[in-house]
Amino acid sequence: MELRQLITFKAIVEHGSFIKAARALNYAQSSITSHIQMIEEFYEQPVFDRIGKKVALNDFGQVVYQRVCTLLAAYDDVCALKELTGAPAGRLRVGAPESTMLYRLAPVLQKFKTLFPQVELVMESGTCSSMRTSLRTGDLDLCVLLEQLKHESDLEMVKLFEEPMSVVLPKEYPKNELTSANRHIILYTEQGCSYRKIFQQLLEQKGVAASNVIETASVEVIKQYILCDIGVSFLPTVVVRREVETGQVKHVPWQNPSPVSVALARHKDKWVSPAMEAFMQLVREEAANWE
Secondary structure (H helix, E strand, C coil): CHHHHHHHHHHHHHHHCCHHHHHHHCHHHHHHHHHHHHHHHHHCCCCEEEEEEEEECHHHHHHHHHHHHHHHHHHHHHHHHHCCCCCCCCEEEEEEEEEHHCCCCCHHHHHHHHCCCCCCCEEECCHHHHHHHHHHHHHEEEEEEEECCCCCCCCCEEEEEEEEEEEEEEEECCCCCCCCCCCCEEEECCCCCHHHHHHHHHHHHHHCCCCCCCEEECCCHHHHHHHHEEEEEEEEEEHHHHHCCCCEEEEECCCCCCCCCCEEECCCCCCHHHHHHHHHHHHHHHHCCCC
């Protein structure tokens, strides 16, 4: 097998078809098919189930895909050594939840790009669970988690800050605490969001039925819906701090022995490039001033 064949295999999985992978890699479709045939001849078994025009990884293909992601991530690290001069350079891929990216990391990004304009910084928003997966597959170099932290042996995590959380209510809400209010909709963050589960538990504890729901991945959309008196939600307090201070919304601070925390995370086997180290240092410095 050759590296290019493994790159093709990974592209098919990520793009969902041979045709889309061929377009992404600028290959003829016959080349894509040939690469997969060579892989399957090497293993003497298929890596995909082919049902009509659809292809999906079979059980063996899943195992191969995990190993290929690890191998290609290591290959990227080896290639990055070309840029190793002691100064941050190259490409840095960082993941963070939308709220953290908007309300915590903006000063970090500004400082980082002022100091190191030569670094190509790629910021990706996602849930904490999806970002963990991306660290393991090598699709992210580093991520900033926002969740109730749990230890995982293959990830190195540094806790930065305990993020205050609040139940957020429209100013027109009939009470100053979460209660059953039929006309107000439950505003959920996306499936997989770490603090959505906490909100669901709070609703259950309060006996509030989540029968009328809107779900969106955007905390900014949720905030606007609360300002428009559409519904209630559970968000990092920093997202609505200004609106609370000006009386535009109500909030109920959340208290729990297991707080939601902001943490830096990377794979323990990931080489820490100068760009990664510089970014992590700026985040640590900025986090010391968060409130």
